[in-house]
Amino acid sequence: MPDGSTPDETTRRIGQNVRMFRRYRGLPIGTLVDLIGRSKGWLSQVENGKTRLRPVGCITRR
Numbered sequence: 588m589p590d591g592s593t594p595d596e597t598t599r600r601i602g603q604n605v606r607m608f609r610r611y612r613g614l615p616i617g618t619l620v621d622l623i624g625r626s627k628g629w630l631s632q633v634e635n636g637k638t639r640l641r642p643v644g645c646i647t648r649r
Contacts, residue, residue, distance in 0.1 A: 602633050616631070
């Protein structure tokens with residue numbers, strides 16, 4: 588990663604930011620998952636840094 592962070596650090600940081608944004612906007616987890624079309628479990632894993640986010644339409648190399 589360009590900033591020297593490991594993927595795990597980056598994933599945790601992104602999850603923390605997602606949670607802070609959601610709380611700042613006053614969105615309960617159920618409301619946000621309805622807006623983005625995902626499950627509560629998935630969003631919980633993102634916020635806890637256990638699931639990486641990928642941009643929509645992202646092409647990944649295998």
